[in-house]
Amino acid sequence: MHLVERLKQKEEEAYFEVMDAYGDYLLRTAFLLLKDYQLAEDTVQDTFVMAFKKLDQLEDEEKLKSWLTTILLNRCRSQMRKWNWKVLLAPLDLIERTKADNQALNPENALLFSEWHESISTSIQQLDYKYREVITLFYFNEMKIKDIALFTNTNENTVKSKLKRARLLLKEILPEGSIDI
Amino acid sequence: MKKQLDKELEHLRFTKQRNVIDQISKPTWKQRLNSLWHKEIEIPLLPVAAVGMLIVLLASLTFADNEISYTTRDSKETIKIGGNVYWKEDYEKLVKKYEN
Numbered sequence: 001m002h003l004v005e006r007l008k009q010k011e012e013e014a015y016f017e018v019m020d021a022y023g024d025y026l027l028r029t030a031f032l033l034l035k036d037y038q039l040a041e042d043t044v045q046d047t048f049v050m051a052f053k054k055l056d057q058l059e060d061e062e063k064l065k066s067w068l069t070t071i072l073l074n075r076c077r078s079q080m081r082k083w084n085w086k087v088l089l090a091p092l093d094l095i096e097r098t099k100a101d102n103q104a105l106n107p108e109n110a111l112l113f114s115e116w117h118e119s120i121s122t123s124i125q126q127l128d129y130k131y132r133e134v135i136t137l138f139y140f141n142e143m144k145i146k147d148i149a150l151f152t153n154t155n156e157n158t159v160k161s162k163l164k165r166a167r168l169l170l171k172e173i174l175p176e177g178s179i180d181i
Numbered sequence: 182m183k184k185q186l187d188k189e190l191e192h193l194r195f196t197k198q199r200n201v202i203d204q205i206s207k208p209t210w211k212q213r214l215n216s217l218w219h220k221e222i223e224i225p226l227l228p229v230a231a232v233g234m235l236i237v238l239l240a241s242l243t244f245a246d247n248e249i250s251y252t253t254r255d256s257k258e259t260i261k262i263g264g265n266v267y268w269k270e271d272y273e274k275l276v277k278k279y280e281n
Contacts, residue, residue, distance in 0.1 A: 012202060015198075015205070016198055019195065019198045023198070024193065024195050027194070028193050031190065041195065044197070045200055045201055045204075049205055052201070119189045120189060139186060140183065140186050140190075
């Protein structure tokens, strides 16, 4: 039986198969977009819960991965909106939390953190959300411009110009000659 | 770039599979209400019938014990006034009362 059919039959094993197949991929996408591991994992969890509850809305069974990605992108956008409100309403609280997080780094983590800081993923995370999203979808999710336009509900020209701008910004952030964009 | 990103992010693994399963198997209030509405219950015929019969018996015994009093009248004569029929005795009593 097809995996989606098994999901519709509420087979627990099928749920695990889907999560094993796409969980890491969705988590990495969410992490690039949200810049927070815990938040990314919660968002992926919500994505799976929503997807499994609304399986009837999946039109083409072959497009399970892209359907999950669409749900994830919407969840990430909604998280970002929430986050923006949080920053606006409680900036002091956030600053305190960030400070506490930084203080919690032990020497080993600090070394990893400094290496991490020079990575491409961190550079992508330094971009604004609108650029981060197109860059992530284009390079990490390997989507075509046409698909990105569809996923982000914009037109292809907008995606192209955002991508161009995002590449320029990324070049400025990344050390010279570190990677070809 | 994709390879580099995959390498950098390879340590990130989704670990909340069990939470997802717990959440989707948790019934919503609508499902709970629905299941309550469609809940199958078994009513044992004999005990329920026995209890019912007992209630009817007790009720009939209670009513049987009560004495029903009837008013006795000296005369059974009636009088018709303005299209209404009254006991003549009562009517006269009332008239007498208002005349005094």
